[in-house]
Amino acid sequence: MKYVPEPFKIKTVEPIRMTTKEYRQKAIKEAGFNTFLLRSEDVFIDLLTDSGTSAMSDAQWAALQMGDEAYAGSRNFYDLEDTIRDVYGYKYFVPTHQGRAAEHIMSKLLIKPGDFVPGNMYFTTTRLHQEMAGGKFVDVITDEAHDPDNPHPFKGNVDLNKMQKLVDEVGADKIPYISYETCVNMAGGQPISIGNLRELRKFCDKYDIPIMLDNTRTVENAYFIQKREKGYAGKSIKEIVREICSYTDGCTCSAKKDGLVNIGGFLAMNDEEFFINAKAQVVIYEGLHTYGGMTGRDMAALAQGIRESVANDDYIRYRVEQTNYLGEVLTDAGIPHVTPHGGHAIFLDAKKFLPHIDQEQFPAQALASAIYVETGVRAMERGNVSAGRNQETGQNFKPKLELVRLTIPRRVYTQSHLDYAAEGIINLYKNKNEIKGLKFVFEPKVLRFFQARFEPA
Numbered sequence: 001m002k003y004v005p006e007p008f009k010i011k012t013v014e015p016i017r018m019t020t021k022e023y024r025q026k027a028i029k030e031a032g033f034n035t036f037l038l039r040s041e042d043v044f045i046d047l048l049t050d051s052g053t054s055a056m057s058d059a060q061w062a063a064l065q066m067g068d069e070a071y072a073g074s075r076n077f078y079d080l081e082d083t084i085r086d087v088y089g090y091k092y093f094v095p096t097h098q099g100r101a102a103e104h105i106m107s108k109l110l111i112k113p114g115d116f117v118p119g120n121m122y123f124t125t126t127r128l129h130q131e132m133a134g135g136k137f138v139d140v141i142t143d144e145a146h147d148p149d150n151p152h153p154f155k156g157n158v159d160l161n162k163m164q165k166l167v168d169e170v171g172a173d174k175i176p177y178i179s180y181e182t183c184v185n186m187a188g189g190q191p192i193s194i195g196n197l198r199e200l201r202k203f204c205d206k207y208d209i210p211i212m213l214d215n216t217r218t219v220e221n222a223y224f225i226q227k228r229e230k231g232y233a234g235k236s237i238k239e240i241v242r243e244i245c246s247y248t249d250g251c252t253c254s255a256k257k258d259g260l261v262n263i264g265g266f267l268a269m270n271d272e273e274f275f276i277n278a279k280a281q282v283v284i285y286e287g288l289h290t291y292g293g294m295t296g297r298d299m300a301a302l303a304q305g306i307r308e309s310v311a312n313d314d315y316i317r318y319r320v321e322q323t324n325y326l327g328e329v330l331t332d333a334g335i336p337h338v339t340p341h342g343g344h345a346i347f348l349d350a351k352k353f354l355p356h357i358d359q360e361q362f363p364a365q366a367l368a369s370a371i372y373v374e375t376g377v378r379a380m381e382r383g384n385v386s387a388g389r390n391q392e393t394g395q396n397f398k399p400k401l402e403l404v405r406l407t408i409p410r411r412v413y414t415q416s417h418l419d420y421a422a423e424g425i426i427n428l429y430k431n432k433n434e435i436k437g438l439k440f441v442f443e444p445k446v447l448r449f450f451q452a453r454f455e456p457a
């Protein structure tokens, strides 16, 4: 079990506060047993998400001072454009305030009511925007992805037989594009292989179906390809990222992850007509196409962040191996979790952790609450609450994967923070029978996991 040393040293610190168990019991009750509703001040180690929680580098902080806040034609826009062309290779882009705004614009422009949008599993906001545009999401990920113990090295891959079945059933003209995600978040951060993407490209060329990449974690995925896929050990992360993007027609991107910034995103594409239409939409929902949802300084920090993410291979090796380290400590203690370990998070298997709690009493939600009370560590539910209800039947989706996500912010925590979190979870596992299920006291209609409130069942 090796810990890759941080390829940086600490220049600024932010104090964090330890609380008592009694304090946390009160805090989680006030938060309706939903970790999203806790105050961050009441959290000791925050593993809720890796979204927008990265530590910026000195060069990024310096870039903030170089913001050109012109309404139109900011030099930071052109710098970001050059960077996106250099790193990802797409011809055109519009900046947005975060990933979901790019998803909104793309879904509105490409999906017609009655269309089907295949994807290698779904992401919460991505699927919702597809549905709001009148589309229906169809899961075409490999079966292995739904099995938390299957050791397949690329569980994010698309099953081409499922694609063929969909084309045969609904016809290619009802499929506006396939949404292809790198390091599939909801599957546990599982990567795709270049081999799979190449085959998908061939398939999609045959039926004239564009591939739109969810580019949020492509750099992390590139590391897995370098480590696991034949023929890629000698290639740089930058080359692999570029190759992944080269098989796709455009992307949505939440820059709050790989991009190493606290806010930002973009929609990129090679098709000029799509670009012209996207510029018309971004000005309605976000802002003029040369700033979209970002300030000049935000774009400056993002351009620098994208460059840093691929500047050398050390950063991403440390980043993914740090996540792996937490997983290895939990493996050694026999704590059930998704394997192989993903790039950005370790996903506890709540069904196995709490076999005495029925899925309709939200074991993952209960486990996330219990972890907070035990340790002061904040995690996130990714199971029956996140999956929502089937709109036709009103039933909970009851996904196969009932997970608690321990997400690692980039460049923020050290080995001892991870050791502390692991130790607390291992202790909790010994007393797991005391953890009780939950029931809704408030259930929002959409993206319910953000605002829902619970009480013990």
Ligand SMILES: *Cc1c(COP(=O)(O)O)cnc(C)c1O
Pocket (backbone or CB within 6 Å): 051, 098, 099, 100, 101, 123, 125, 126, 181, 185, 214, 216, 253, 254, 255, 256, 257, 264, 265
């Ligand atoms: C975070 C995320 C999004 C949404 O991006 P936001 O910046 O949070 O709006 C989309 N897809 C994936 C895979 C993500 O992880």
